[in-house]
Amino acid sequence: MPPAxxxxxxxxxxxxxxxxxxxxxxxxxxxxxxxxxxRHHLRNVPRIADVGIMADLLTAMGVQVRSCGxxxxxxxxxVPAECRPEAPYELVERIRASIVxxxxxxxxxxxxxxxxxxxxxxxxxxxxxxxRGLEAMGAELELDHGYLVGRCxxxxxxxxxxxxxxVGATENxxxxxxxxxxxxxxxxxxxxxxIADLCAFLTAMGAEIxxxxxxxxxxxxxxxxxxxxxxxxxxxxxxxxxxxLAALAVAGGRLELVxxxxxxxQMLLAKLGDAGLDVTVTPDGLVASAAGRPRAVDVAxxxxxxxxxDYKPMLxxxxxxxxxxxxxxxxxxxxxxxxVDELVRLGADIRTDAHHAVxxxxxxxxxxxxxxxxxxxxxxLVVAGLAAEGETLITDAHHLDRGYExxxxxxxxxxxxxxxx
Ligand code: EPU
Numbered sequence: 001m002p003p004a005x006x007x008x009x010x011x012x013x014x015x016x017x018x019x020x021x022x023x024x025x026x027x028x029x030x031x032x033x034x035x036x037x038x039r040h041h042l043r044n045v046p047r048i049a050d051v052g053i054m055a056d057l058l059t060a061m062g063v064q065v066r067s068c069g070x071x072x073x074x075x076x077x078x079v080p081a082e083c084r085p086e087a088p089y090e091l092v093e094r095i096r097a098s099i100v101x102x103x104x105x106x107x108x109x110x111x112x113x114x115x116x117x118x119x120x121x122x123x124x125x126x127x128x129x130x131x132r133g134l135e136a137m138g139a140e141l142e143l144d145h146g147y148l149v150g151r152c153x154x155x156x157x158x159x160x161x162x163x164x165x166x167v168g169a170t171e172n173x174x175x176x177x178x179x180x181x182x183x184x185x186x187x188x189x190x191x192x193x194x195i196a197d198l199c200a201f202l203t204a205m206g207a208e209i210x211x212x213x214x215x216x217x218x219x220x221x222x223x224x225x226x227x228x229x230x231x232x233x234x235x236x237x238x239x240x241x242x243x244x245l246a247a248l249a250v251a252g253g254r255l256e257l258v259x260x261x262x263x264x265x266q267m268l269l270a271k272l273g274d275a276g277l278d279v280t281v282t283p284d285g286l287v288a289s290a291a292g293r294p295r296a297v298d299v300a301x302x303x304x305x306x307x308x309x310d311y312k313p314m315l316x317x318x319x320x321x322x323x324x325x326x327x328x329x330x331x332x333x334x335x336x337x338x339x340v341d342e343l344v345r346l347g348a349d350i351r352t353d354a355h356h357a358v359x360x361x362x363x364x365x366x367x368x369x370x371x372x373x374x375x376x377x378x379x380x381l382v383v384a385g386l387a388a389e390g391e392t393l394i395t396d397a398h399h400l401d402r403g404y405e406x407x408x409x410x411x412x413x414x415x416x417x418x419x420x421x
Pocket of ligand 1: 023024025027096097125126127128129130131164165166167168169190308309310332333334375376403
């Protein structure tokens with residue numbers, strides 16, 4: 001039986017929560033270790049299921065992956081001189097992010113066989129920009145029975161301009177460029193903090209990258225012998241922090257988010273300020289407080305530094321109990337409104353039309369059995385459950401384990417009535 005989570009109306013919240021390392025950074029850092037032989041050490045690694053799946057994928061290639069111990073949040077990755085450059089369907093299907101092994105495998109080993117990831121719960125997830133970027137650098141790619149099979153002599157530098165600042169395409173081309181011959185310019189690159197984190201890791205390994213944090217990355221390729229394994233601390237997870245802030249806005253109270261970084265969440269914090277949350281920066285992270293119902297605000301998702309699409313389900317849950325009417329617009333993933341039907345089961349008044357949702361705030365929701373379709377949809381249901389009379393039973397809660405470390409324990413420690421079944 002997949003796990004379920006039972007949440008009861010709760011609040012006010014009080015206490016400290018530690019924000020862990022970012023899922024969407026650590027998975028790419030693990031893939032990046034493929035670029036250099038030797039022992040890499042990642043710190044602040046979240047204990048989440050996706051890290052385990054990525055570890056299985058790297059292990060299947062010949063990398064030795066082990067945790068530094070029960071009380072240590074580190075991961076050691078021993079990358080051999082030769083790897084088996086293959087990502088099988090059984091693992092890729094469980095974790096779409098595994099497509100980012102394509103660039104490192106091609107550039108280091110001149111070969112890759114990576115299963116195509118397929119669609120998921122937010123609709124089509126094409127990878128055409130990843131492929132065009134790698135082809136511009138000299139990779140030959142073909143589709144063979146569901147697998148992308150790539151070959152190349154040494155990749156060469158190229159000018160790659162993305163139609164859209166895709167996170168995954170930027171990461172794949174960036175990692176490929178590190179060992180390419182000559183200079184690669186990536187224009188309209190994604191600017192998410194997790195990409196800057198990857199650049200910092202690659203630079204510490206010996207890569208030469210200019211424009212870190214901007215939408216124009218210039219990568220001067222180096223020789224394999226110039227790269228060395230390194231130690232790196234994973235950037236904090238801004239989506240995890242946003243989840244606790246949305247919970248606070250719904251339940252009220254005061255929370256200290258240890259490790260959260262305001263500079264990674266500026267637009268979100270401005271929006272939450274408009275909704276009534278009071279946030280201040282401390283030497284350790286952020287302190288936020290909320291009283292009464294949140295106020296309605298309009299939200300439109302955009303690539304960084306805009307409001308991340310990953311925040312949106314939790315924000316929609318928060319707005320479903322806000323005073324007033326909010327319009328939520330999804331600009332990244334056409335199908336990312338599936339969780340709305342579950343919020344409606346809890347009594348939310350939400351109408352969707354194409355990529356917009358009109359959210360008419362109601363004072364209280366009403367607990368019911370609901371299903372988590374993906375990680376953030378599950379988090380949204382937990383947030384909604386805080387304002388739902390009676391009990392909210394969230395099934396398929398294993399999705400939450402993919403991206404949240406100790407969600408239930410962390411929320412319980414700040415006063416939420418929540419159990420894992
Ligand atoms: N796109 C294309 N062609 C491509 C690549 C992307 O059309 O070749 C489109 C996508 O269909 C989408 C948009 O571009 O409409 C953005 O996709 P992007 O490539 O930026 O997303 P991603 O790399 O697949 C990562 C995160 C997602 C997050 C998005 C957007 C990881 C593992 N995943 O996905 O996180 O929503 O960026 O910020 O980093 C999550 O954590 O729950 C999650 C889904």
